[in-house]
Amino acid sequence: MKKNILSLLFIVLTLPIYSQHNYVKYVKPIIGTQRMGHVYPGASAPFGMVQLSPDTDTIPYSVSGKYNPEVYKYCAGYQYDDKTIVGFSHTHFSGTGHSDLGDFLVMPTVGKLQLNPGTADKPLSGFRSSFTHTNETAEAGYYKVKLDDDNILAELTASNRVGFHQYTFPKSDEAHIILDLMSGIYNYPEKNVWTYVRVVNDTLITGYRQTNGWAKNRIQYFALSFSKPFLSYGSKNFEDKQVYRGFWGKFNQTKNFPEISGKQLRMHFDFKTENQEKIKIKLALSSVSMSGALQNLTAEIQHWNFDSVVKQTQDLWEKELSKIEIEGSNELKENFYTAMYHSFLAPTTYMDIDGKYKGLDQEIHQAKGFTNYTTFSLWDTYRALHPLFNILQPKRNNDMAHSMMKHYEQSAQKMLPIWSHHANDNWCMSGYHSVSVVADAILKNVYTGDPIKALEACVATAKKLNYEGIGDYIDKGFIPAEKSGISVSNTLEYAYDDWAIAQLAKKVNRQDVYEEFMRRSGNWKNNFDKSSGFMRPKLADGTFKKEFDILSTHGQGFIEGNSWNYSFFVPHDPMGLIAIMGGQKSFTQKLDKLFSMNLPDTFFAETEDITRDGIIGGYVHGNEPAHHVAYLYNWTNQPWKTQEKIRTILKMQYKPTPDGLGGNDDCGQMSAWFIFSSLGFYPVAPGSNDYAIGSPSVDYAKLNLENGKSFEIKVLNQSDKNIYVSNMTLNDKPLSKYFITYEDIMKGGTLKITMSDQPEK
């Protein structure tokens, strides 16, 4: 009987109580948490510094010195299929394909103290707990789960820099809150460089954790406040070898000792609880110092009203989400607003409330006139996410470009970021795509900094001779296959990036730079093998590499894409590509084949991160190199094929279910693709002001712009069958081509598209 009342209580408690907003209610953070999406279901404010989310496992990066492939599943700490939660940590990437972070894991328990997490198959062997999705709710800025093992309800929310936990305990004389400073994502014993904790008083602790992970030199500071004084506390150092500490023997350092440090620490804070008593935690982050974290904590949340923080953060989300108002099916809205949500998680704020932040040079800097951001997954996000920001978030994108310029100034290499997070560059992936983001922001008049200095930074980056083949690329026009495993990807992407630099140079009247980089932007041709019709690695002697598999990625000169997909990577010169591929007919046939071919099973066996679901024919949507490819039909006489492919991709690759994302969301790039494509247009070549028209899947959309104007998209007769564009007007004037411009959108107006079930051939 009692148990029934408790169950009923849990049902009531697990109803989504905070979903009174118009758009927040469509956000399902659980979408993409199964399989390859690599998003996290926890709580974050828009572009927030804190991403407070459950970790369902803490798999080591390597076992006995060997890479552990299981770790890949846990890029965001959470896998939907898991049955246990280890705890709740404060930093997570959204949708990445390599990882880091997972700082400061907190877990509430009752009963005998356990300082080991235990294993997924035996959760009772440690502090982790079983859970079920029935008792789990994930909303934008709010997460709730019942921890079954100890009958504790866990609720999470976050302001920009503060994670707010609310734990509802059963009655217990042995209630604990575990703070695990060892736990982390993509962890390995050597990742923790040092941790330090200072117990300031019985409700406040501060500290830091330094790690050597994907970011080599990362320090995360924190300040943690408890709503209720703990009765006692302690720590355990799990380090294998501990060094001499003779004179420290004067204290018992494991119990109520207020200054703890070491490499592998777990702490516990002990309480007595009444039934249904709530213990709350606020944990603020800082890249600057413990006092910086404390200042963030004090400035952002002055009270213990959990619900009001949930409301405040969901109000912020509502404001961001309502930048696009759409009409369409419920399923579409769930997909769309979840994509909006995922697009607005990263880049993340990387600056204290007073403007101080740690720079790439490991010094503390003061941001003047901009918000400093980090988490730049640029190989992914230059394609559609930053272009989306130029429309919906120009102020933030301006700040992001400023952040990249500061990165450049602070860089020992004097380079713009490649893939940067937390005052480090992890140098991930090919190209130097920050130049695209910076150039595009300037070309669209979004960037308020000095464009000449920005051009200098782009040029310096593109001329870093000892970086990943750039020297050869400049000397020979291609990168010899002997020197790089990803020579073709790099040459193709450098060529596009160079074109973006040229556009910027032109804008600031640097004709010399324009001409130099326009020349470089044609280097893609040097890897095109006319005999096979594909992009192909070339040897230093100028001949193409003999052994070559157009379907394979590994060892073929490409990264996250085979030659079939990469051969279309000339976003800045589709007409040139069409010409070199033998003209319109030959080109469209090739595109058709990409979308219709049957791949052999060996393809999937070899390729990380790709399943049959993430593929249409040979077109891989789960990785980014082909994201623009379906739009290339617009440069031919068959734009209706773009419309057809886009609708297929939208339908197949995005579903409002835990397994609904066809690949890593990649810090919002997959989601930004969805938003653009659902609205009916896409930025094929950032740096250009043109968007290629696709096939809108919304019935209506209104973009509420920061400049106070709005741009409406009215879609007539749209349905699952009526996927072809039959008529278009812009501000009631007929559109003669399948393109609109940035200016068309930003000055406000109405795009009217009439759909049909018949292609306009």
Add this chain to the structure above:
Amino acid sequence: MKKNILSLLFIVLTLPIYSQHNYVKYVKPIIGTQRMGHVYPGASAPFGMVQLSPDTDTIPYSVSGKYNPEVYKYCAGYQYDDKTIVGFSHTHFSGTGHSDLGDFLVMPTVGKLQLNPGTADKPLSGFRSSFTHTNETAEAGYYKVKLDDDNILAELTASNRVGFHQYTFPKSDEAHIILDLMSGIYNYPEKNVWTYVRVVNDTLITGYRQTNGWAKNRIQYFALSFSKPFLSYGSKNFEDKQVYRGFWGKFNQTKNFPEISGKQLRMHFDFKTENQEKIKIKLALSSVSMSGALQNLTAEIQHWNFDSVVKQTQDLWEKELSKIEIEGSNELKENFYTAMYHSFLAPTTYMDIDGKYKGLDQEIHQAKGFTNYTTFSLWDTYRALHPLFNILQPKRNNDMAHSMMKHYEQSAQKMLPIWSHHANDNWCMSGYHSVSVVADAILKNVYTGDPIKALEACVATAKKLNYEGIGDYIDKGFIPAEKSGISVSNTLEYAYDDWAIAQLAKKVNRQDVYEEFMRRSGNWKNNFDKSSGFMRPKLADGTFKKEFDILSTHGQGFIEGNSWNYSFFVPHDPMGLIAIMGGQKSFTQKLDKLFSMNLPDTFFAETEDITRDGIIGGYVHGNEPAHHVAYLYNWTNQPWKTQEKIRTILKMQYKPTPDGLGGNDDCGQMSAWFIFSSLGFYPVAPGSNDYAIGSPSVDYAKLNLENGKSFEIKVLNQSDKNIYVSNMTLNDKPLSKYFITYEDIMKGGTLKITMSDQPEK
């Protein structure tokens, strides 16, 4: 022929060219570098942040997990008997008996690059070099040595925060400067937590090193400037296990890569040199940041004139040394001014040029109105060094007391320092003697801070119940032997410290605190065993421990002193001690026996840090607990025995030779004892304003005080035979007792002492 000219050149170069000052010329930093002195011969400014000195070996603290007793010899990095120098590092303790530091070892070499130091028996196997004392000069603020293996002349000097190296190379196409970030004093593989280096340009690098040594959480930042651009550079990571660094493969990180980090790094910078070409290095330190170090560098030395920095630093030393002008033999002057030099090396400046420093709370603080100091070896230095500062360095001692108060405010434990260095407390030794230093500074009107707050800090420290037996000490009046291996030392020292607190409380009219701590100050009686006549460990049940050896230290309840020495440790109540020991006759007999007994060989076998040379009878001068004991005859009717013993100790324990110090100099305490005792008086109980008269060994001394006054000591008929005081006048008035006061000195005046070869019985 050519070789002869070179040899001649070296003879000229190795002459002491900088000794034109009156007092600097008597300073022989080489005194005490042999055997137990543990001082370093290198260059430092008075109380300087930088101690730039040669390291003759880098012995690991432990081998295969076992303590390596050889490490003890290398507390200061240098042993006179060694034949090779590994390099020159920037931080060294002066005279300590446990150690740390040795940061940023620099070594010039020519020929094939060697990144291993090699071994002492095969110096050519690595970058270390042979040297001889013939080619070595050590002065205050200047050090020079010829490195024989590569025929390089190395010269060192230092401003407060900058170490300045000058290396004279032979002609070479392969000249190198090694920067070893692994090397350290009391090193072990786990001590290096992390190092980071940033090559800013071809003459400037910055970085830091984080260590987990005697200081558990220590970060030392640096900025290093070369006088000549290096042609190339590189690094090697000697870490056993290196972690995943996939995307970093884009660079060759070992060569000309400008951002290097890891746990075990050595770097090299490559040059071509002409014959006799000088390459100079300035390396600045900071506890705050790399930019703080760079600021220190720029602020302190704007040029490359090595000689002018030597002069500037030696001028500073001359100013400090001339605070006491003495007359006496050359040998005496060498001993005296070297003692002055050693007394003014520590505590060390711990603050950037702009007043920023790292606090004990690991936060960056701004010093307002004081200079922040660190390296507080208080168990040693409260006895005579800080009392000496109250006379000669009141401004600095005031700043030191302020630094200790900041330590208290920043302390997680809310305690004043025990043994603190570099934003850490290493908790070394017994007692809480910072209370003595703080109280004494207030009682002598040297401290300008709030005395009430200072009293609060002293009381809080003395009531830290879970620290080293304090709870029991308060409850029972002694510390049960079961609970602490050094129960008697602690009880005796706490009792003295409590008396100092009581004196402070009295001064600020806190009668309650005065009474409480006067009661506590009598606790020494609880460990006095009347049956044996010695201080003796007591069990929790109140009975004395049965097994007890008055000669042994280990496991007997004492630290660095046996019961024979410690039994006289009641500096604040000699009359009480005399009474309890059976009155004057019995007491003097016991003292006589201490100085005349014959110790068994087993004593020396068991006792670390003591040789027969360091002992007079059973009196141990090499350790501190008995430093006041020879003066205790002044409380009996046999003060002439004090005079006799003091002269014996002065003669036997201090010699102007490399092996001239009878024990660790202990950050200047041994030297301060020498200065006081040579002048003829000593502070038996800091906190009291009285100094006990001994037997001056100077013929004349003039103390030039900061208040503009001077105090003269005129000693008539003093000689090696005339060691007894026969007559004393103060300002021409007869002195009726063997004491003078602080006020007597500070208001200026003349103490005239007439000596005789006959004791005044």
